[in-house]
Amino acid sequence: MEVVYTSNLDITGERILGSALEPCYLWFVLEFCESGDLNNYVLSRQLDQVIYASFLLQLTNAIVFLHKNHVVHRDLKPENILITEKSGVPVLKVADFGLSKVCATLTKKEEKINVNLNNFWLSSPCGSDFYMAPEVWEGKYTAKADIFSLGIIIWAMLERITFLDAERKREVLGAYVLQGTEARPIGKLMLENPKLELCIPHNPRTFMSQGVKQLLKDMLASNQKHRLDAFQLLNRVNKVIYGTSWPAKMDCFTFSGDSDTSYEDDNKKHSLGCLCKWLHMQQDKYDLNQRLLISTTILEIVSVSNKGLEGPPPIGNLF
Structure with missing residues (x-):
């Protein structure tokens, strides 16, 4: 049996080759995240400001890593963010890359040149309704769609905003706009009305600093040209926290x-x-x-x- 190790950036794996006469099976061995997903974690306990700030930093750094390596996730939501506490602190893991897109495969020579991921246009509307950016609904978007999804997640996490997932009959973290008795996806409404003003914070009795309010608004800008990219976001998050x-x-x-x-x-x-x-x-x-x-x-x-x-x-x- 031959074992072949493969490595790409910080992502490592192992390929095991058996006899050519043997049937071929593909196995993925993944880390077990014993603390569940972000949705269950946030809604099942009271979290302090240090944990919220840590989550904000971890999620931002995760998106920076993906975009730096030309990967657009396209389905960011609380259920696709897993948590492990083996190290003594909650560590977030972005998961489920079934809808992700690699926008540029570069040679080593080209890697030295800064490639702007936001110049790559995508057209397949995909994702989960409540986390989709307005341009994704329209079918013409860039990596900044991930920033919009992250903005929805962070806003919902900080205020514990939930809606009822009708299919699975469970409470789910996610910001939305209430029209009558119906919770509507923010991205879809922004496509219909680009001048839609978001009420941040969602609950008028919630105190939120001006820095965080503006951060969320800039992440959720209806026009992707005015939205932060991943690297601008990291800079802003560091300023808000530190x-x-x-x-x-x-x-x-x-x-x-x-x-x-x-x-x-x-x-x-x-x-x-x-x-x-x-x-x-x-x-x-x-x-x-x-x-x-x-x-x-x-x-x-x-x-x-x-x-x-x-x-x-x-x-x-x-x-």
């Missing part, structure tokens, strides 16, 4: 020797900010689980550092 004006000096760690670790607020603010920045810069040196632990640590530091201090905006600003 803030825009962190200290740059790395020589400002000033701690006293006493057990209470008492120090001036300015030094504390600068030290925590620099520590967060340093951790963020180190992430590329570690594997996925280690990076997630680092990200969670950063989020917790930012959250703690804002209790009574002026500095990077707290994670609580999501709401």
